[in-house]
Amino acid sequence: MLAPQPGPRLELRAVCRRFGHAIAVDDVSMSVMSGEILAILGASGCGKTTLLRIIAGLESAGSGSIHIDGHRVAGEGIDVPPEARGVGLMFQDYALFPHMSLLANVCFGLHGIPRRQARAIGLDRLREVGLDHRSDSYPHALSGGEAQRVALARALAPGPRLLLLDEPFSNLDQDTRDRVRTDTIELLRKSGTTAMVVTHDPSEALRIADRIVLMRAGRVVQVGTPEEIYRSPATPFAAAALGVVLALPGNARGDTVDTPLGCIPAGHSTATPKVWVWLRPEAIRIGPSGSGTPARVLRRDFDGAGRRLHLAVDGLDAPLVLSIPAGDAAVLGDRIGLTLDAAEPCLVTDAD
Numbered sequence: 001m002l003a004p005q006p007g008p009r010l011e012l013r014a015v016c017r018r019f020g021h022a023i024a025v026d027d028v029s030m031s032v033m034s035g036e037i038l039a040i041l042g043a044s045g046c047g048k049t050t051l052l053r054i055i056a057g058l059e060s061a062g063s064g065s066i067h068i069d070g071h072r073v074a075g076e077g078i079d080v081p082p083e084a085r086g087v088g089l090m091f092q093d094y095a096l097f098p099h100m101s102l103l104a105n106v107c108f109g110l111h112g113i114p115r116r117q118a119r120a121i122g123l124d125r126l127r128e129v130g131l132d133h134r135s136d137s138y139p140h141a142l143s144g145g146e147a148q149r150v151a152l153a154r155a156l157a158p159g160p161r162l163l164l165l166d167e168p169f170s171n172l173d174q175d176t177r178d179r180v181r182t183d184t185i186e187l188l189r190k191s192g193t194t195a196m197v198v199t200h201d202p203s204e205a206l207r208i209a210d211r212i213v214l215m216r217a218g219r220v221v222q223v224g225t226p227e228e229i230y231r232s233p234a235t236p237f238a239a240a241a242l243g244v245v246l247a248l249p250g251n252a253r254g255d256t257v258d259t260p261l262g263c264i265p266a267g268h269s270t271a272t273p274k275v276w277v278w279l280r281p282e283a284i285r286i287g288p289s290g291s292g293t294p295a296r297v298l299r300r301d302f303d304g305a306g307r308r309l310h311l312a313v314d315g316l317d318a319p320l321v322l323s324i325p326a327g328d329a330a331v332l333g334d335r336i337g338l339t340l341d342a343a344e345p346c347l348v349t350d351a352d
């Protein structure tokens, strides 16, 4: 491997990949900084796995280029083989070798170093995931969470420059998933590993990533920190991809927009007076009747930790659905008041 150059750990420039007429990865440019955990978020079929496979060298990029530590590994006639890229890949199904002990699995990628040294590294990695006492066991004797930890130890053993994880928690049940996810991210951070984690779960992306790359139909829609994308989505699609979003009809007048819930700053000029205002539910404050815009409670649904209120508001065609904590005294009656929090960001788009 060549010495790293200053700059991003990984850089993609205009990477494309077609399968027949279908375009799986469409003009993707992005970078990952050293030590960063990047989440690739998108729905099924949007090209996440293909992108990882191209970076790992398992799939060729039709066009564009890939640079690792400043060195071109793909593009313009160069195609560095997977084993020479310094990229680790952890598959969704872990792909442990069933006929090998856990230690042999973890040592599998350690080439060109004496056996004893490889064994010591393997045991260290197993210790980091809390499974060194099981080094002689075989994969069939592991729970799903344990298998994930061994796969992680194996992927980290060669000290990859970049680790790619494809839906690493999706095969685990909810309880195990939360624990394994926390442990995995802690280990990646402790070891300073640069990682790209593919997920289709927005809450997972928000929780684990330094930055999120949001994809749709092979293209990058938005790149930003979890807070940036959640609070300042570039498009209604990006807003909906990261969590619940409400759409209010609005009338733009200069710098402001009138909505059925009150007036808000427009943020930018719009082409038409008719607009949509997209905002998070937390931008709407619920208070007693008489405060803010009047709303009538049509229905209350039990929601575990609280209630979901279905509210009729003058000027809105469909009921507004908002969640409130259990026992919120302000909303016991059938009539409540709603106020827009002008400090919360919102997205304004033309209605046509």
Ligand SMILES: Nc1ncnc2c1ncn2[C@@H]1O[C@H](COP(=O)(O)OP(=O)(O)OP(=O)(O)O)[C@@H](O)[C@H]1O
Pocket: 019, 022, 023, 024, 042, 043, 044, 045, 046, 047, 048, 049, 050, 051, 200
């Ligand atoms: N080897 C292939 N041959 C033909 N089409 C392919 C191939 N691999 C992927 N595709 C297509 O490319 C598109 C992107 O697939 P990809 O697996 O990268 O998506 P994904 O976002 O990882 O989906 P999922 O979350 O379901 O794994 C899909 O339409 C898929 O059918």
